Amino acid sequence: MRTLTLLLALTATQAAAQTCTEPTGPIDPCTVGAWVGTSSIPEAMEAMMRAMPDNVRATFEDLASPVGMIIYEDGFFETFPMTAEGIADFEDNDGTVTTFELTGQTTTTVGYASPFGGTFDICFLPGGAGGLNGQMTVTAAGNTGTIPLLPPPAGGGFNPVITYTCSGDQMRQTVALPEPLGAITYDLNRVSTASFPFAMGGAP
Numbered sequence: 441m442r443t444l445t446l447l448l449a450l451t452a453t454q455a456a457a458q459t460c461t462e463p464t465g466p467i468d469p470c471t472v473g474a475w476v477g478t479s480s481i482p483e484a485m486e487a488m489m490r491a492m493p494d495n496v497r498a499t500f501e502d503l504a505s506p507v508g509m510i511i512y513e514d515g516f517f518e519t520f521p522m523t524a525e526g527i528a529d530f531e532d533n534d535g536t537v538t539t540f541e542l543t544g545q546t547t548t549t550v551g552y553a554s555p556f557g558g559t560f561d562i563c564f565l566p567g568g569a570g571g572l573n574g575q576m577t578v579t580a581a582g583n584t585g586t587i588p589l590l591p592p593p594a595g596g597g598f599n600p601v602i603t604y605t606c607s608g609d610q611m612r613q614t615v616a617l618p619e620p621l622g623a624i625t626y627d628l629n630r631v632s633t634a635s636f637p638f639a640m641g642g643a644p
Contacts, residue, residue: 500526544574
C-alpha cells in the first residue's frame with residue numbers, strides 16, 4: 441500500500457522497467473532515520489566552471505541545499521526537494537559575456553537503499569528517480585531567453601558508486617561522479633522524523 445501511494449503521488453516521468461525491491465540482507469542500523477545536511481556540489485560546480493577555457497565567474501552557493509532524506513528500517517528511502525540555483529558568467533575572447541542563471545528545485549526521489557559495510561547501494565522505484573523543476577535564463581548581447589528545465593530521460597543506466605561512513609548521529613556519503621565534477625560528499629546529521637511532516641513513507 442505504501443508503494444502504491446508513493447507512485448500515485450509522484451509526478452516524475454515513469455522510468456523504464458526496473459527491478460527495485462527491499463534489500464535481501466541486513467542494512468546498517470546506524471543509517472536508519474531522518475537526516476539533513478550539506479553537500480560539496482556548490483564547490484565542485486564552481487571548480488568545474490573555473491577550469492573551463494573561457495573566463496568564467498560562477499556562484500552556486502545555493503545549489504543542492506539543504507540535503508534531506510529518510511531511510512526506513514526496511515531500506516525504503518526518500519529524499520526531499522533541494523534548491524537548484526546558481527549563476528555563471530562566460531566571457532569569450534572578444535569580451536562578450538553570456539550569463540546563465542539557474543532557478544529551480546529538485547524533485548523527491550524514492551527507492552530502496554542497501555547500506556552495509558561502507559557501500560551504499562540504491563535503486564529507484566518506477567517514477568522515483570527525481571529530476572529538476574525550474575528554468576535557465578540566458579542573457580547575451582542584451583538579449584534574454586528562458587529555457588525550461590526538463591526531467592532526465594527515462595531508463596538512464598548510470599549508477600555511481602556510493603560509499604558511506606556512519607557513527608552516532610553523523611553520516612557521510614561519497615558519490616563517485618566522473619570528471620570534471622569528481623567525488624561529491626554529503627555530510628548529514630540525524631534529526632527527528634518530525635522534521636519532515638510531509639514524508640510519504642510513513643512509519644517503517
